[in-house]
Amino acid sequence: MLDNCKIIDIPKIADPRGNLGVIEKELLPYKIKRVYYLYDVPSDAYRGGHAHKEQLEFLIALSGSFEVVIDNGTNKETITLNKPDKGLLLDTGIWRELQNFSSGAICLVVSSGEYLEEDYIRNYNDFKSFVGA
Template identity: 50%
Template sequence: MKQTTLADIRLIDVPEVHDKRGSLVVIENDTFAFNIERVYYLYDVPTGSKRGGHAHRQLYQLLIPLSGSFDVYLSDGISERTFFLNKPNKALLIVPGIWREISNFSSGSVCLVIASSKYDENDYIRDYDLFLKSKI
């Protein structure tokens, strides 16, 4: 697993176009630092529920709040930080080797996730203690 820290996390402005008809956000493969291999979204998350609760060994992800808001708790095993996401033109870049938990979903929120590779269960670390050991 890559030795990354919270200093590697970025809040990125997503390219957008504005005119009298509204706003348009454009995401293409050259928009971010990785090729897009998978896109999915979270919605109708029940009040009080959390998503995530894992880290990835190789996967890069961008989280974008298409609607509503949510918190993203991140830990590199030493430091921790929580991001409040509520703007559809802001993307949170999460690099490999960072623990993440998503919570406090507002009513009607939609979290778009753009990933650097297809689903691979072997890329997940789902136990926080194992995550901490992998950082040594």
């Protein structure tokens, strides 16, 4: 997988009544500052289309599935998220695009920072300059 991006298993407590996924401070390499989620995304739409200068993010498919295309300016890789007990940790300086959302898909994002527009790189050419590609 590209750079320091990786799939992390989310601990779960299995129970006949249903499973419980747990995200606590030891799971992620940062303090959680913001949590948000994407839902009702049309299957032909895409989200993302940006990179972060300093913010780390952890993406989880709580329901359904979607693809995350990650790009370090030189190489691209597509990861399918479709299990609520696995998440994708995205490092800084990684361009990401989310696509191919299944019906009812929900993407939970656990972020290391509060929303700060200055942290976003929204132009791909600016991103390539940022990473020196």
